[in-house]
Amino acid sequence: MKPVIPKSHPRAKSLYIREKLAHAFDSGLVAKEGLMAHGRGEAFDYLIGERTSKAARKAIKAAASMLLLAKTPVISVNGNIAGLCPREIIELSRVTGAKIEINLFYASEKRKQSVLKTLRKNGAKTVLGTDRRNSKKLSGLDSARRIVDKNGIYAADVVVVPLEDGDRTLALKKAGKKVITFDLNPLSRTAQTADIAIVDNVVRGIQELISACKKNPSKTPFDNKKNLADSIIEIKKNLMKRAVRA
């Protein structure tokens, strides 16, 4: 198939990501609502300047250290993540020893199987969240995402939840887990509730996180609230630069 987006297009990168998600939607991985959630993320990425900010780099370093020090880390995978970066999820799992668990908000057996197939195609060996016999419920949550695997998220000390909704982040926190998230929106409940929110496009940030894990970073103090404030200030600075008249 002839590529629709020319490499020379000024917004090529962003459009490639859209194209990837559209394909993932067509193949049953991503829910319609997932496309809209991506739109919200895109808007914030524009404001951030579509690059990994200083604050995000700091959060990535802290996340790498938390993951490497974790005893039972788990990466929670939804449709958008499976559609955007399946290979990177598997690489992150490999370098940190984290298990991979499928956990969907708009859950259906068919979509779960599509996510599983994609992860397998990209090299995943063990994927949790698909065997009903291992189901456990997280309390304080009404959505389908409360069902977790007893050998995965239920037993985890650290959970990576890329592109999460606020309710579940809160439920994971109440269950005593440390939560690492990727969220382009520094104002979201997820970003505000997580222990470490990486305010970056997951497509860029996950590569950086893998590299940071390979470097074996030492533990440094990290304050999520302060880091989110720094992310907002970086957005403000970026906007101020753009607001300067010629």
Ligand code: ATP
């Ligand atoms: P919350 O419930 O946490 O307040 P929300 O209602 O925005 O947030 P969702 O609708 O689940 O939660 O949206 C998912 C979040 O994922 C959005 O905040 C959006 O900014 C973010 N997002 C979407 N695409 C990406 C991406 N590619 N990388 C990082 N973050 C993204």
